[in-house]
Amino acid sequence: MTMDALQARDLMTTPVVTVPPDMAVEAIARLLARRGITAAPVVDGDGALLGLVTAADLTCRLSEPPAAEPSWLRWLLADPSKAAIRYARAHGFVARDVMSLEIDTIPPDLPAAGIASLLESKGIRRVLVTERGRLRGIVSRSDLLHAVTGERVEPTDLPDARIRTAILAAMRRESWADLFHTQVEVHDGVVEFHGFAPGREVQRALRVLAEHVPGVKGVRDLTEPVLPLEQVML
Structure with missing residues (x-):
């Protein structure tokens, strides 16, 4: 198969390590460390993609700054939605509390060139492949080497x-x-x-x-x- 003919379905890794929305944060951290991965999609019982929990979402809890003293000026200038997101991620107990909702996804028929362009423009290392809201796989930069060489090559x-x-x-x-x-x-x-x-x-x-x-x-x-x-x- 030529490089131009390769699509996401040809390059994606399956199955993907996923977590349910009610999985405890501590258990997710152990899973990521044990499997040597930096992110896990959150899916419901039907396989619908809900969000993504990354190592960054979990480690940010360690650097959460102490709450500032309330004041009318800080309240006037603050963005309540951003503050609420930070609080939930820093203090949440389960996946649905800490997961990121803004996820980059691609369809299974996206060509390799389109995947590479997305990874470069977004500055990301991997992207989720979905179809009708269901998670099908994941394509990383290393998977794209298959499109360049015609075979899967170790780094x-x-x-x-x-x-x-x-x-x-x-x-x-x-x-x-x-x-x-x-x-x-x-x-x-x-x-x-x-x-x-x-x-x-x-x-x-x-x-x-x-x-x-x-x-x-x-x-x-x-x-x-x-x-x-x-x-x-x-």
């Missing part, structure tokens, strides 16, 4: 040139990444950063960025620190 088999292209594209999306002073090389899946970096924070971020790219087996930071201007002028 470790990706060519160095493709890995480098993906890293450069990721760097262009980040304001802290400097493509002018930092060069990227890839050898047998190992990424090497050369040139200059303005500090340890950027060096660490570059490593993290590279590690998120499929096919990367390791990262070597060979950059040199950028000296402060006053030291350069001495």
Whole structure:
């Protein structure tokens, strides 16, 4: 089957790990950790898609700021709907309380190119496949490799040139990444950063960025620190 002929139904992963709307938050967290996944669709007894619970929805509970002291000015300027959503997600007990209702979905007949465009424009890693409101599967970026190669390929088999292209594209999306002073090389899946970096924070971020790219087996930071201007002028 050619790349142009591939559709969501040909690429999607099934079955999908789902949770019922009354599943306890603690149980969902254990499920995500045990299965090594970052999200689980919420479906009812008939298989209808209701929402999506992500790891971010659960971990936000750890960083929920303390409630501010009430005041008439804060009440006047506040958006009650957004505040209510934050409160429910931070304090809810079951899936229906913490799940996201705004979900990106696609039909089973959407071509591979359309799926790729959606993932890029939304900046997401996966999308749910639905038909008449029922969950059918899930398509991730790794599933789309099938459309590019014609076969399912493990990330470790990706060519160095493709890995480098993906890293450069990721760097262009980040304001802290400097493509002018930092060069990227890839050898047998190992990424090497050369040139200059303005500090340890950027060096660490570059490593993290590279590690998120499929096919990367390791990262070597060979950059040199950028000296402060006053030291350069001495």
